[in-house]
Amino acid sequence: xxxxxxxxxxxxxxxxxxxxxxxxxxxxxxxxxxxxxxxxxxxxxxxxxxxxxxxxxxxxxxxxxxxxxxxxxxxxxxxxxxxxxxxxxxxxxxxxxxxxxxxxxxxxxxxxxxxxxxxxxxxxxxxxxxxxxxxxxxxxxxxxxxxxxxxxxxxxxxxxxxxxxxxxxxxxxxxxxxxxxxxxxxxxxxxxxxxx
Ligand SMILES: C[S@@+](CC[C@H](N)C(=O)[O-])C[C@H]1O[C@@H](n2cnc3c(N)ncnc32)[C@H](O)[C@@H]1O
Numbered sequence: 045x046x047x048x049x050x051x052x053x054x055x056x057x058x059x060x061x062x063x064x065x066x067x068x069x070x071x072x073x074x075x076x077x078x079x080x081x082x083x084x085x086x087x088x089x090x091x092x093x094x095x096x097x098x099x100x101x102x103x104x105x106x107x108x109x110x111x112x113x114x115x116x117x118x119x120x121x122x123x124x125x126x127x128x129x130x131x132x133x134x135x136x137x138x139x140x141x142x143x144x145x146x147x148x149x150x151x152x153x154x155x156x157x158x159x160x161x162x163x164x165x166x167x168x169x170x171x172x173x174x175x176x177x178x179x180x181x182x183x184x185x186x187x188x189x190x191x192x193x194x195x196x197x198x199x200x201x202x203x204x205x206x207x208x209x210x211x212x213x214x215x216x217x218x219x220x221x222x223x224x225x226x227x228x229x230x231x232x233x234x235x236x237x238x239x240x
Contacts, residue, residue: 045159046113048200056119061093064154068183068234069097072152075225076181076236078103082149085109085173087138087166088156092120095131098152102181108143110136138166143173150174153182155232157212158190161202167219174239180221182235184212189231209233 047055054060079102086094089109098104110133111117117135124131136142139162151170157163170180187206189195207215209228212235216223221237 045161045200045202047159051199054199056091064093065097065101068154069101071227071234072181072183072236073101075227075234076179079150079179081105083108083147084150084152085141085143085148086152086154087141087170088112088153088159089120089133090116090154092123092133094152094154095120095124095127095133098150099127099130102150102152104150106130106132108132108134108148110134110138110142112137139169141169141173145172146175146178147173148175149178151178151180153180153184155183155185157182158185158206159201161204163205163207164215164219167215167221171220171239174221176239178239179224180216180235180237180239182212182216182237183232184235185232186212186230 084098084104084107086109089095089111095107095109098107114135117133120133151174157166160166186208190201190206213223216237222240223237225236227234
């Protein structure tokens with residue numbers, strides 16, 4: 045589901061970048077460490093800050109990334125041009141990832157699964173494209189936050205069948221991703237899960 049105008053403003057500004065760079069990435073590194081090189085994928089890359097983080101803070105050799113919104117992909121292309129062939133970007137859907145089975149050492153989700161009506165299908169796709177032993181790093185937003193009246197008034201999200209930390213943990217396991225570490229902040233949380 046595409047972001048409305050308000051959420052797009054909230055995503056494309058220096059405050060969001062600082063939160064992603066200095067808080068969310070830090071939490072995920074504390075839980076799972078770096079990717080120790082290799083090939084990474086970011087689903088729902090937005091304007092491309094996550095790709096920079098995966099290269100610079102998680103030590104990936106290359107990052108593929110996509111977003112449902114062509115405008116976000118254009119922003120990411122402009123931002124990430126300097127990385128040359130270490131980065132590949134496309135317009136795409138996390139429920140139907142354009143990659144072969146077992147392609148990636150790591151897949152990253154900086155807050156996009158909660159935007160997807162059939163989010164379990166996205167988890168199955170993450171499992172499919174990970175190599176055996178590869179890891180999924182996820183930073184997600186929970187039902188408690190999405191149900192807040194102000195959030196409902198200002199932002200657009202699917203309303204049915206959302207999740208909290210425990211529910212997301214069960215869905216990761218059901219998709220074949222073994223949860224190795226997680227941290228629940230109530231309104232949002234963090235996971236590192238491995239494909240056996
Ligand atoms: C809350 S924003 C997060 C963007 C970026 N990851 C960040 O942390 O700044 C959610 C992003 O997911 C994208 N998105 C929503 N549904 C998607 C889907 N099914 N497949 C790929 N991207 C999707 C939106 O276009 C948006 O860029």
